[in-house]
Amino acid sequence: MFSFESYIPTRVVFGPGKLNELTNIKLPGKKALICITEDQLMRKLGILDRVTALLDKIDIEYFIFDRVTPNPTRKGVMEASVEAKDKGCDFFIGLGGGSSIDTAKAAAIMMKNPGDLWEYASAGTGGGKAVEGAFPVVTITTTAGTGTECDPWCVITNERTNEKLDFGTEAVFPKVSIIDPELMLTLPRTLTLYQGFDALFHAIECYIANCAVELTNLYCLEAVSIVSKWLPVVAKDGGNLEARIQMSYAANVLCGFAQSLSATTSPHIIGQCMSGLYPNLAHGASLIVLAEEYYKKVVGFLPGMFDTLGKAMDESSKQDGTGKCFLDALIGLLNETEMRHLPMSGFGIPKGDIPEIARISKGIGFGFDRYELSIDDIIKILQKSYC
């Protein structure tokens, strides 16, 4: 007997060339703070110039905040909100991938809520205060991974405590989300794969989560099917527009919708914990390094669900009631994209830190899992994954 609540008020404008629609959309303010990463990639690729030229056309003022870091920090968010206040901005544009967009979303919260961002974090050392509104956010996405374009979440790291936590509030649903797969054609291969696997794991986790509902299952299974088919294609040829469109549709739209109504599960908590401790570990990579051993451990808890996921990944696979077809398809995809056995050691994670990672992850909590993993279980998963 199913029940659910669905609320996704974002206007999604999806398709190749759609960046140009920026001039035809009613924007939620007159003066924007545009958040981009400190690597200046948006400048180098000419995308920032395209965006500002379009804003000029419609008389929208803007200022650039170009100090967003990968695994964006509390400090960066606070700086962006101070900048927006100083300049009198009335909305934010997150331009780039998840880091820029999540910085924009979190800074938008700080425009209407006093004090420090961490007072509003609900886990770890967060103060658990309720968020009362946020400034409006527009997103222009250049990667196919996070889903933050269409969801009410932002993920920020506290550089003081090394915690990487999710902030979720309806106030930060983007007002407008422009998703133009043409902007993704030049993404490097490794980043494409990290993000593509991030999308795959969003879909898988939102499907097996204890808060999944029929509507999210629809989004998740379609996303799993699309990513399984198109990730190997885009890995071989990043300039394949059709593959970029498919990956973007799955990652940015379907997974964004799924994350708005369901939630990710323990692999995301463990992965985020590792990226919080080792900021060089990209989010997608943090999920890839533990995926094989994680799913080997849990597939037996939900064999029917993993059989269904296995079928979504490979329609010709055989469902035998054990979920083995899912493991086969996952390992196949990791092999095909040369992402199997991605070494944790390569990201500077010492093997000896594994118990601490397990302890912190478990401490944050695995509230959306349908099964219970102990600290020992996580240690074993990470130790088996370690290379």
Place this chain on the structure above:
Amino acid sequence: MFSFESYIPTRVVFGPGKLNELTNIKLPGKKALICITEDQLMRKLGILDRVTALLDKIDIEYFIFDRVTPNPTRKGVMEASVEAKDKGCDFFIGLGGGSSIDTAKAAAIMMKNPGDLWEYASAGTGGGKAVEGAFPVVTITTTAGTGTECDPWCVITNERTNEKLDFGTEAVFPKVSIIDPELMLTLPRTLTLYQGFDALFHAIECYIANCAVELTNLYCLEAVSIVSKWLPVVAKDGGNLEARIQMSYAANVLCGFAQSLSATTSPHIIGQCMSGLYPNLAHGASLIVLAEEYYKKVVGFLPGMFDTLGKAMDESSKQDGTGKCFLDALIGLLNETEMRHLPMSGFGIPKGDIPEIARISKGIGFGFDRYELSIDDIIKILQKSYC
């Protein structure tokens, strides 16, 4: 290379017993005009009393407008808006099926737009004026058919001209849509079937429409599959809650979403034209009477799409590249539910009026069809359908 825009800002609260959530949801006003049908069914079933008791609990004032007719009229809409103005209401509650909800939506338009509703109709004798906003609308749905709960459309008949036209504006997306399948347990069998087929045809038409996109296909095929499976069940046993939930999910949620992003096609124009001329002809019935001959005529234009629809209706069916499996499944469903050969004559439609129906329908326009039907084609479809 696909592109689309998705914007569905309605908060959908779905599930058995969810009517009680009315007290936990932030409503968009303090004084409601509740629109119900003149047959007083909402009073007789005790549903109005439940709603008003819940509103009392949260100190929301309300007035009842109980003069909504089936195939609701321009006149009824104008009366409801006058009533809302007189009483100082600041939002509407559409309680019941499509007639009540569409009256609420259209009256909400007239709270912010001067003059007569028909000045804002964009087809037929409508004035084509742009709608500037609307009062907020909350819907409480007691039927599984229209999808209006989750879409930006309302369908109103001009009792002076006998035109039945769609009004579409983002301003009338319901703010909150409570969909409680328990309220549908007592719907009579015939109404259930009319509405169930209405949902089926929404999904089919939104799938074959020239404005369909990947995202709407996902909603449509899932809805087609669910309705095909569960409509015969609910036809046999209207008290089957699981079947009511499934039908409601397909009709109210999936089809509502599909209609928000895609559109219905010529069968809806023809059916609405007939209901405009013969108000006793229920909307769902108007689609059923012409379905078999209509799809026999058009299946050859889009054989691949109809093969896919046939598979969604019956997974065991054989796709032979002609779309025949769809016709087989449709006729099977009409037979199984005893809706095949529903007689137009029984609704007082004279055979001699067929050319006029065809002429008016074609005059409204079939802008979302992927094929072109002439007035003669429509005459032939209706003549073959006539009994």
